[in-house]
Amino acid sequence: MFTGSIPALVTPFKDGFFDEQSYRDLVEWQIAEGSSALVPCGTTGESATLSFAEHFGAVRVCVEQARGRVPVIAGAGSNDTQVAIQNIRAARDAGADAALMVPPYYNRPNQDGIVAHFRAIADAVALPIVLYNVPTRTVTDIQPATVIRLATEIASVVAIKDATGDITRVSAHRAGAGEDFCQLSGNDDLALAFNATGGRGCISVTANVAPRLCADFQAACAAGDFATARAIHDRLYPLHIALFSDASPGPVKYALSQVRPDFPAGLRLPMTPPSQASRATVDHALQLTGLSELSII
Structure with a gap:
């Protein structure tokens, strides 16, 4: 269902408010440049600082601008099962094609609790679910056996964004959940190895x-041209690292404002602009990647 390069979209703010026109411009640029799907209001989209109305208003704008040209996977997770159901229902009503759902954070349920959480969501709303396993943020880790259980027992669990950094899980998931279960890397710097092991984007x-x-990197991987993919990976690698040289999404918003000077780099508290050292690291990475002089499209 989902393959290729799928940006976890930043959310533009102007004077502290959601900047709809900048968001529409970003969506349009992403589609024109070959992105194969879009993720509004995930971690990089500062979903933790968005009100419910802002969050699903942004999802609706993304869906409207995409106009069916690429799928939209809306961030919709919560540590409260009832809130997660409310969120995925809102994502469906906004027109999203799927929902990106983290396991419950802070509460830290056991593996049976994770299964029960996702089963309740799937029973309540018929929308494809992309699991989002990111233990560095949630603490809760969806273990491979649990991923396999979810994928084989719940029809609407169709994919995973795996940000564990454990490449061996790609093989474990594929062996237990089958080839049709879509595995997407959540780490840019590991995407080459992830795809070589069986990932799809x-x-x-x-x-x-x-x-x-x-x-282009994802297209080369899909074609089995790993020499080209490795060359593009090497070109992008300094940028992958630089974009996490300070608290995300500060560096990526700064980088985007350098590539597209019309794009607002503002953040919402408690996020603050990246440090001078981080900005210098991003500037250097943009030069190495050949993006520092990219014109506005």
């Missing part, structure tokens, strides 16, 4: 800034 931070290169 990446929900990407870097694609916000370098959508064409990320799309």
